[in-house]
Amino acid sequence: MELLKLLSANEIVAQVITFLLLLFLMKRFAWKPFLKTLDTRKERIASELKRIEAAKAEVNGLKTDYESRLASIEAEAKNRIRAAVEEGRKSAEDIRRLAREDGERIFAKAQESIKAEVAKAEEALKDKIVNLTIDVASKVVQERLTEEDDRAIVETFIKEMEKK
DSSP: OHHHHHSOHHHHHHHHHHHHHHHHHIIIIIIHHHHHHHHHHHHHHHHHHHHHHHHHHHHHHHHHHHHHHHHHHHHHHHHHHHHHHHHHHHHHHHHHHHHHHHHHHHHHHHHHHHHHHHHHHHHHHHHHHHHHHHHHHHHHHOSOOOHHHHHHHHHHHHHHHHHO
16 A cells, blocks of 8 residues: 555556557567467477477387398398208218218128138138148158148048038
8 A cells, every 4th residue: 555655646547558558569569470489489399299200100110120120030040040950960960871881881891801811710720730630640640641642631521520
């Protein structure tokens, strides 16, 4: 109330008229450009939001594409690894088979060699037996036949022994 005592009615009316005049001028000259600026800003913000949404959709599409490519690459890598493992198994089996065949071949050659050595040893043993028999027989008989006759007698004896 003290404030009202300080102001006169003329001053209050002048301030109300000035306020209304200022309001009219603002509405007439400043309000439309101000609203136009706000509308422009609103449209710019809306277009930016649309652009952001489009970018998000593009990013999601790229992400999906990336994930599908990554999955296909992983599947291809697994297939290649599986094929390499299978090829390694086949190679190992081939190596085992070749080693087995080589071992069998070496074993067969060794057996043949042993048989040949045994045959040579038997022949040498027969010759020694023949020679010993001839020596013993000549000592026993004290009469010596020709060496060919002695050898024939002993060989006949050995053949008969082998048959029995």
